[in-house]
Amino acid sequence: MLSKRIIPCLDVHDGRVVKGTNFVQLRDAGDPVELAALYDQEGADELIFLDITASSDNRETMVDVVRRTAEQVFIPFTIGGGLRTIEDIRRMLRAGADKIALNTSAVQTPRLIQEGAHAFGSQCIVVAIDARSTAAGQWEVYIHGGRTATGKDVLEWAAEVEALGAGEILLTSMDRDGTKIGYELELTRAVSRAVSLPVIASGGVGTLEHLAEGLTVGEADAVLAASIFHYKEYSIEEAKRYLAQRGILVRGLV
């Protein structure tokens, strides 16, 4: 049967992995290609690189990271951050990425989802949604790395991106990101139920229990985590062993 996925996320700034709290305060966490290869060996199910470099001047740096990663990593990996055109998407896929994630550009140019899905297949178009709670049971879509409110309702946007041909949703709770108090389970579950696409839960994981909750209570298909793995608080193997003990189906290496 299909297993649940554990996905380490690497925020990349100028070709280095960094980790911030609530979208600010960056700390260096290593070389992306080295970390990616390590995660592959440890049994990560997929990887996501988010390029948080502000200017597009350094896009070539990211293409190089993708190219080098593709030579050493043999699990699927996704690239997100600053991709605005079909040509941007094509470059990343050509360099060896399996999927690309659209966030700000998807909101500003929804047709990019459709064109991307048509040109390269839905399976490689991930839409990343940054969500902030506005009232009980309500969330608003934010763009520009969480700086700009869009007035869009998260559940409506999720349904819209599915209709446009997205293959997967990467859902980040901005209220929880970097807090280590756990995923926003109500949000995760609401989006999982609103679409029939796989949903990746993101934002707030601090313990292995949080991973389990995201997959069970949150009904997510995959869980994304950054700092708990980068700083070696837990290994991927420990995470999988824990989830397996909780009766959650995960991929073992043997």
Next chain:
Amino acid sequence: MIGIVDYGRGNLRSVEKALEKVGFEATIMASPTELNLVNGLILPGVGAFADAMQALRQGGWIEPLIRFARSGRPFLGICLGMQILFEVGEEHGEHAGLGLLAGRVVKFPPGRKVPHMGWNSLQLEQPSYLLEGIPNESYFYFVHSYYAEPGEKRDVAATSDYGVVFPAVVSKDNVWGAQFHPEKSSPWGLKLLTNFGKWVNENAALSGH
């Protein structure tokens, strides 16, 4: 030398890098005229059945691919590249495939998320060279919305379960197919590609191809 068919569909670079990683030389082939230079062939593919067949037709690949398969040289289809080995695909109407394997390619019935995306385990159904050293219940990475319904049960080397049990690895003589992406299924996918590469070399040594 292993050829990788480039017909504008699929992540060829990943397949090439994975073969390199396990020690086999591969070449991406933009034209069927190069087919006589290779000892084994990989047909990758993502996207829709009819689009892929149309692209193969436009590139003049159809007859040369069938001839290659009949030459006895090892031939591996990956993902959509496996599906088009069959006779008929039901994606957006009925479309003819290469017809190297008996059967049809059909959509997953409702009641599950589609595409079937992620890591699923294999049930080994029959011993096969391609799966040598790969344990039962090993995980591989899948992304697909359609699956093959083989006409011949004996062509199925391994199955997976996604609410329906479907063929994950098919084999008939020198023609093989993997519904998953071995190039993205570290570590067992690399093992499968190693088996394929060895088989290509052995076959070349034996037959002079």
